[in-house]
Amino acid sequence: MNAHTYDQQAIWRDIAVSLQEIFGENAYRGWLKSLRFEEDLGGKVVLSVPTPFIRDWIQARYLSKLLACWQEKSPDVHAIDVIVNDAVPVLTDEPTQAPFMMPDVEARKAPLNDHTAGLDPRFTFENFVVGKPNELAYAAARRVAETDQVNFNPLFLYGGVGLGKTHLMHAVAWHLHIHRKDRKVIYMSAEKFMYQFIRALRNKNIIDFREYFRSVDVLMIDDVQFISGKESTQEEFFHTFNSLVDQKKQIILSADKSPSEMQGIEERMRSRLGWGLVADIHPTSYELRLGILQSKVEKLDVTIPAEVLEFLAYKITSNIRELEGALNRILAHVTLVGGKVSLETTQQVLKDLLRANERHVTIEDIQRQVAEHFNVRTSDMHSPKRLRCVARPRQVAMYLSKQLTTRSLPEIGKKFGGRDHTTVMHAVKKIEELKLGDISLRNDIDLLSRILSN
Ligand code: ADP
Numbered sequence: 001m002n003a004h005t006y007d008q009q010a011i012w013r014d015i016a017v018s019l020q021e022i023f024g025e026n027a028y029r030g031w032l033k034s035l036r037f038e039e040d041l042g043g044k045v046v047l048s049v050p051t052p053f054i055r056d057w058i059q060a061r062y063l064s065k066l067l068a069c070w071q072e073k074s075p076d077v078h079a080i081d082v083i084v085n086d087a088v089p090v091l092t093d094e095p096t097q098a099p100f101m102m103p104d105v106e107a108r109k110a111p112l113n114d115h116t117a118g119l120d121p122r123f124t125f126e127n128f129v130v131g132k133p134n135e136l137a138y139a140a141a142r143r144v145a146e147t148d149q150v151n152f153n154p155l156f157l158y159g160g161v162g163l164g165k166t167h168l169m170h171a172v173a174w175h176l177h178i179h180r181k182d183r184k185v186i187y188m189s190a191e192k193f194m195y196q197f198i199r200a201l202r203n204k205n206i207i208d209f210r211e212y213f214r215s216v217d218v219l220m221i222d223d224v225q226f227i228s229g230k231e232s233t234q235e236e237f238f239h240t241f242n243s244l245v246d247q248k249k250q251i252i253l254s255a256d257k258s259p260s261e262m263q264g265i266e267e268r269m270r271s272r273l274g275w276g277l278v279a280d281i282h283p284t285s286y287e288l289r290l291g292i293l294q295s296k297v298e299k300l301d302v303t304i305p306a307e308v309l310e311f312l313a314y315k316i317t318s319n320i321r322e323l324e325g326a327l328n329r330i331l332a333h334v335t336l337v338g339g340k341v342s343l344e345t346t347q348q349v350l351k352d353l354l355r356a357n358e359r360h361v362t363i364e365d366i367q368r369q370v371a372e373h374f375n376v377r378t379s380d381m382h383s384p385k386r387l388r389c390v391a392r393p394r395q396v397a398m399y400l401s402k403q404l405t406t407r408s409l410p411e412i413g414k415k416f417g418g419r420d421h422t423t424v425m426h427a428v429k430k431i432e433e434l435k436l437g438d439i440s441l442r443n444d445i446d447l448l449s450r451i452l453s454n
């Protein structure tokens with residue numbers, strides 16, 4: 001295909017609609033939303049943003065990935081230029097001018113506590129479905145939102161992606177916004193905190209910056225793992241943190257790991273982070289996933305057969321964001337194509353997603369399951385023992401490893417006490433042979449592979 005048959009502007013329109021999906025909500029809303037297409041210079045495309053800060057930030061953090069996405073659609077593009085175009089509206093949630101950036105008196109009259117701009121209206125306590133995996137985090141967040149006393153400081157919420165950390169923090173902010181308008185609340189991602197800090201440094205506004213952050217009643221910083229390894233930001237954050245704790249102001253933090261597991265964090269910081277209440281959000285359970293789906297469907301006032309919801313709750317186990325994404329895709333399909341939602345259409349519409357959520361069985365899983373089934377120890381799988389009563393189960397495990405994983409024979413041998421690949425090959429052949437004549441062995445293997453593939 002001739003390089004010039006690509007319509008780069010059309011490609012940009014394609015990419016633009018999936019930016020949020022590719023880079024995540026924070027990056028999108030904080031930075032990427034204001035990107036505009038300028039021109040195609042043949043091999044190089046030019047995008048624009050409204051300010052130099054946004055440009056620098058995008059260049060430093062998102063450009064290479066953006067280029068890679070672009071090249072997937074149009075391999076002839078070898079560079080993306082980001083330029084500043086003042087005419088482009090600022091479309092990020094970054095307040096165009098943060099209060100500490102505005103020395104003039106007029107600007108300072110802007111209410112400091114109206115920070116609802118960056119808050120997702122759907123992320124309220126009412127919309128949060130509580131289950132075993134998140135009940136502690138939920139209860140703690142509610143308590144913080146409803147009482148003036150600072151009982152635990154900080155409240156540290158942690159858990160994997162898409163499990164509801166940001167939702168809970170926004171819920172606290174909404175609650176305070178509605179019930180306690182007098183309290184100054186700041187919610188911000190750690191990434192944005194760092195950006196504000198760097199900008200304040202550059203503009204020699206650091207005193208205002210400090211005053212701004214230290215004058216709040218509730219400070220929420222999301223995804224603090226972002227500042228690990230970033231020393232000066234950490235230092236600044238540490239001081240803000242301490243000063244707020246001293247003033248008995250509430251701090252809520254979130255991260256993908258507990259303070260003790262976070263890497264690249266100074267020791268004194270780590271210990272401070274764990275001072276208050278550390279509440280983890282566990283991976284979702286089937287019941288919670290189903291509950292969330294049911295509550296969404298109810299709110300949207302659409303009917304989806306129970307078996308479809310159950311199927312989704314059973315299959316999409318990674319996180320809630322993906323679960324919502326799956327549901328939205330089905331709803332979109334129904335709106336666009338019409339017709340009833342069935343299990344079949346669901347499977348068809350979500351083919352790729354379902355594949356990604358398939359559980360991958362590991363050799364360790366196989367060894368554990370086989371050992372349990374034949375009443376031998378898992379350690380016998382690695383041991384040099386040649387007794388038939390352990391050697392046979394071991395051969396079954398090798399056979400299943402070959403069948404159910406993509407591992408090579410040498411890799412499998414290694415996991416079985418460093419055996420040679422020819423030993424594995426022999427085991428596979430042996431079991432294949434035995435299966436032909438031995439019904440009970442065949443049943444054992446069928447049963448095991450069914451359990452393991454589920
Ligand atoms: P995290 O910040 O932990 O990565 P989010 O808070 O952004 O995750 O949650 C991802 C999505 O899942 C959001 O749309 C959120 O509303 C939804 N969600 C998470 N937990 C719940 C819950 N318990 N009930 C309802 N929706 C939830």
Ligand code: MG
Nearest residue numbers: 165166167222
């Ligand atoms: Mg989040």
